[in-house]
Amino acid sequence: MSIKTVAIIGCGIGRSHIVEGYLPHPDKFKVVAICDLNEERLKTIGDEFGIERRTTSFEELLADDGIDIIDICTPPGIHKEQVIAALAAGKHVICEKPLTGSLASADEIIAAEKTAKGTLMPIFQYRYGDGVEKAKRIIEAGLAGKFYMGSVETFWRRKPEYYAVPWRGKWATELGGVLVTHALHLHDMLFYLAGPATRVFGRVATRVNEIEVEDCASVSLQMQNGAFVSLSCTLGSQNEISRLRLHFENITFESNHEAYAPGQDPWQIIAANDDVRAKIDAVIADWQPVPLRFNTQMLRFHDYLMGKGPLPVTSADARRALELVTAIYQSSDSGADVALPIGPDSPKYAGWRARTK
Known part of the structure; x- marks a missing residue:
């Protein structure tokens, strides 16, 4: 089926995904569900865009075989767990930046993606x-x-x-x-x-x-x-x-x-x-x-899913951006130049908050 069904998880920046990314492409996407812990926000966004299915349960949407894409727009601290769960459920996954909070977590996500049925596309609009x-x-x-x-x-x-x-x-x-x-x-x-x-x-x-x-x-x-x-x-x-x-x-x-x-x-x-x-x-x-921002990124993601082009943003792209962040924090703590690439031997591979001696 060429029209891909989408569930938005988090209705803050998720609203911009709807307005810029999905509404311009009604022949390619249909937002069928929204999820947020704030029920007032659920009602506001649901009413604005005529989305009938509204839930506070992420797990409920993962279990729905009628949903093709889980679009994660939640606070960054829970991205990793939600991305891995959505991939395990067989969904395609879109995830807002930052993908996660460490290179170790990014590598966990990349490992999960390798065995998943679906594809992950991080957002870099x-x-x-x-x-x-x-x-x-x-x-x-x-x-x-x-x-x-x-x-x-x-x-x-x-x-x-x-x-x-x-x-x-x-x-x-x-x-x-x-x-x-x-x-x-x-x-x-x-x-x-x-x-x-x-x-x-x-x-x-x-x-x-x-x-x-x-x-x-x-x-x-x-x-x-x-x-x-x-x-x-x-x-x-x-x-x-x-x-x-x-x-x-x-x-x-x-x-x-x-x-x-x-x-x-x-x-x-x-x-x-x-x-x-x-x-x-x-x-x-x-x-x-080339339409701006989410408009083109979502269009090219659909092209990828239809076998018409490359994946526009990859998990490797997201890791590269996070590797730079890791190196900057490590350099600032240590006062030293940091060489890339960064692997598990880095003092900040597992987390940016660890002080560098």
Whole structure:
């Protein structure tokens, strides 16, 4: 059956999945159930979208053979258990970021996925939009040349009222701060365009809010291709900006500065000369619009399920993003450079809160 039935678990960001990801594709998805512990929220979302089935029981939905996809939009601290349970129930699984709270947990999920009937797709919706996808096509066409240097800025604002939600700002339930729940998007976009990092030096601090987790970070990366990239993050900016600026041999790319949709146009694509500009124009001459965020990610997931394309975001992609987080926390604690990849011998493999000696 081409229309896949979906149960949304958690009706906070889950509402955005419905509006942006499922409603634009009625020939591909049907949200048949919603689950939330807040019954008032269940009623509000159910009434808004005409979803009749509303429950507080996650297990009830796992047992329903009529549900194809479990879409997990719950607080991060329970992602691992819910993902593994949904895979064990034979479901396809979509999971909001962060996928989980340690590399050990990520590897447990990856192991569970290998023997599962269904497929896991982590959420990284910022990858999608005309700007970032044009850059991706141009780089993959070989026009950009050697990557020299880059900067990635996540300058957002979160006030005390944001942290009035009980699970936010705590290690046990949010799993981390700006690196885990905010900047993770932009850092994934960097890897999506420029490949992985090999060395990490970072500092983190809590300077903006009275919370357990970090809300400021400064990081230096050496990429696998030899380039240097700086990452800057804060939740104390007076105006919210998400920005990537990547300097290649033949082209400089700069994203728009829209905090929550940096993948959309306009991106600056600055060519070294007229010849490079002409080649860029030729590569994107047949461009077809790429809808933003969840719209395209869900569409491409459906294509994958129908055998029409690759899985748009993989568990390995999610692990790579979490590996960077692990390295930054380890570097900040130890004051030392950290080499990637990170395996079980890392002092933070099993958990980020363990102090590095």
